Amino acid sequence: MILLENTKLGKKKEHETKKSMAISTSSGLQYIKTFESNGLKVDPNKAIMTHYAVYFEDGSLLDTSMLEVAELYDIVNTNKKNTNGYTPLECRVGPDDAL
Numbered sequence: 001m002i003l004l005e006n007t008k009l010g011k012k013k014e015h016e017t018k019k020s021m022a023i024s025t026s027s028g029l030q031y032i033k034t035f036e037s038n039g040l041k042v043d044p045n046k047a048i049m050t051h052y053a054v055y056f057e058d059g060s061l062l063d064t065s066m067l068e069v070a071e072l073y074d075i076v077n078t079n080k081k082n083t084n085g086y087t088p089l090e091c092r093v094g095p096d097d098a099l
Contacts, residue, residue: 011073015059044094051088065089 022030042048053064061073067086070076080086091097 011061012059015055042093044092044097047090047092049088049090 018032019030022032024030051065053066053069054062056062061069061075064070065086065088067076067081070081070086077085
């Protein structure tokens with residue numbers, strides 16, 4: 001239990017730091033780029049696979065596609081795990097596409 005509380009406290013501090021670096025959209029959505037490359041550009045007419053983690057304002061985790069993150073926050077959904085639900089999300093990345 002102490003490990004979980006320390007993890008949550010550490011993640012809250014990390015979340016506050018990252019929030020200061022977040023990019024805001026006109027709708028109010030905030031996001032952080034965790035990886036950027038000068039490689040090939042994504043074709044906006046094709047789908048990509050991406051992992052996600054969604055956090056509440058206080059830094060607690062709402063949902064994720066990564067089992068390791070769910071385990072870290074002690075919120076593993078057994079049904080999601082048993083049906084291989086902790087996998088990347090397929091989405092489109094064109095200018096008119098929504099996530």
